[in-house]
Amino acid sequence: MSATETEAAxxxxxxxxxxxxxxxxxxxxxxxxxxLLVMSAPFLWMGLSAFxxxxxxxxxxxxxxxxxxxxxxxxxxxxxxxxGQAFLNSAVVAVFVTLCNLVFCSMLGYALAKLNxxxxxxxxxxxxxxxxxxxxxxxxxxxxxxxxxxLLDSYAALILPFAAGAFGVFLMxxxxxxxxxxxxxxxxxxxxxxxxxxxxxVLPLVKPALATLTIFTFxxxxxxxxxxxxxxxxxxxxxxxxxxxTFAIDPTKADGSNGVLMAGAFLVVLPVIAVFIALQRHFTxxxxxxxxx
Numbered sequence: 577m578s579a580t581e582t583e584a585a586x587x588x589x590x591x592x593x594x595x596x597x598x599x600x601x602x603x604x605x606x607x608x609x610x611x612l613l614v615m616s617a618p619f620l621w622m623g624l625s626a627f628x629x630x631x632x633x634x635x636x637x638x639x640x641x642x643x644x645x646x647x648x649x650x651x652x653x654x655x656x657x658x659x660g661q662a663f664l665n666s667a668v669v670a671v672f673v674t675l676c677n678l679v680f681c682s683m684l685g686y687a688l689a690k691l692n693x694x695x696x697x698x699x700x701x702x703x704x705x706x707x708x709x710x711x712x713x714x715x716x717x718x719x720x721x722x723x724x725x726x727l728l729d730s731y732a733a734l735i736l737p738f739a740a741g742a743f744g745v746f747l748m749x750x751x752x753x754x755x756x757x758x759x760x761x762x763x764x765x766x767x768x769x770x771x772x773x774x775x776x777x778v779l780p781l782v783k784p785a786l787a788t789l790t791i792f793t794f795x796x797x798x799x800x801x802x803x804x805x806x807x808x809x810x811x812x813x814x815x816x817x818x819x820x821x822t823f824a825i826d827p828t829k830a831d832g833s834n835g836v837l838m839a840g841a842f843l844v845v846l847p848v849i850a851v852f853i854a855l856q857r858h859f860t861x862x863x864x865x866x867x868x869x
Contacts, residue, residue: 619845625838626650633834649835650843656836659843661812662819666798667847669734669815673797674790676739681789682782684740685748686774690760700749706742712802719806733807734815738797744789751785752778787855794851799844816844 621640625633626649628642653659687693688700718737727733755778763773779786801817808814814822820840 622838622841622845625835626842628835628838630835633838649833649839652833653836653839653843657819657823657840658811659816659819659840662814662816663843665731665734665813666816668731669804670794670797670847672731672735673738674793676735677741677744677789677793678786680740681744682748682779682786683774684745685752686778688745688749689752690755690757690778691770703742703745703749707746715802715806718803722807729808729810729813731813734804734813737803738800741793744793747789748782748785751782755781791852791855795848798848820844 624640624642627645627647628639629644629646629648632639632642632644684699684703688696688703722728722733722737727736759777760773763777768777799817800815801821804815804818805821808818811819811822820837823840824837
C-alpha cells in the first residue's frame with residue numbers, strides 16, 4: 577500500500593476550531609438567556625404590574641408593559657396600610673439577625689476550624705445534625721420557649737431564635753479551614769491573642785464568606801413569614817410580609833386591588849435586591865472559591 581493511501585485525515589484548521597468554540601459559546605448564552613427569562617418573568621410581571629392602571633391589570637390579552645405609568649397603587653397602599661411601621665419592623669429584625677449571625681457564626685466557625693478543645697468533634701456533629709433538621713419541625717419548641725420567657729409580641733421573639741444558624745457556622749468553618757495555620761502561629765509567636773487573631777487577621781481573609789452569609793441571612797430573615805405570624809399578635813409588631821398578607825385577605829382594604837398588592841410585593845423585594853447588588857462582588861467571589869483550599 578502506497579504512502580498516499582495511508583495518509584491520515586487532515587486535522588481541523590484553527591479557523592474551524594475557533595468557529596466551533598464560538599458556536600458552543602453562543603448556544604450556551606442563548607440557553608442561559610432563555611432560562612433567565614423564564615425565571616425572572618414572574619418578578620418582571622410583579623414589578624411592571626405595580627405601575628399599571630386597574631384597566632391594564634384586567635386586560636385580555638395581558639398587557640406586559642404599561643402604556644400609562646402610574647404610582648396610584650403605591651399611594652393607595654400607603655393610605656390603606658401602615659407600611660412604614662411594618663418596614664421598620666422588618667428592617668430592625670433583619671439587620672439584628674444578620675449582625676448576630678455574622679458575629680456568633682464566625683466565632684464558632686473559628687473555634688471549630690482553628691482551635692483545639694475538648695468536645696470539638698461533638699460540637700461539629702451537633703452542627704451537622706442541626707443542618708438536617710427541617711426548620712418547621714422546630715417551630716413548636718421555639719414557640720414554647722419564647723412563650724415561657726414571656727417574649728411574645730416583641731422584637732426579641734423575632735430575633736433571638738435566629739441569632740445563630742447551623743448553616744452559618746458550617747459556612748464560616750469551611751472557609752476558615754482554608755486560612756493557613758502558619759499565619760496564625762506566626763501571630764501567636766509575636767504575642768497576638770486569639771481575639772486579635774480572630775478580628776484582625778482571620779475575618780479580613782474571609783470577607784467573601786461574610787458577604788455570602790450576609791446575603792443568605794438577610795434574605796431569609798426579611799422573607800420569613802411563618803415564625804413572625806406565629807410569634808406576634810400585635811399588628812404594631814408585624815413584619816412586612818405578615819402585614820402584607822393580612823392586608824391581602826382583608827376584604828375591606830385589598831378586595832380587587834391587585835395593583836396595590838403588586839406594589840406591596842414590589843416594596844418587599846426592593847431591600848433584598850439592594851443588599852445583593854451591594855455585596856454581589858464578594859458573593860460571587862465566595863461562591864467561586866467555596867471549594868478551594
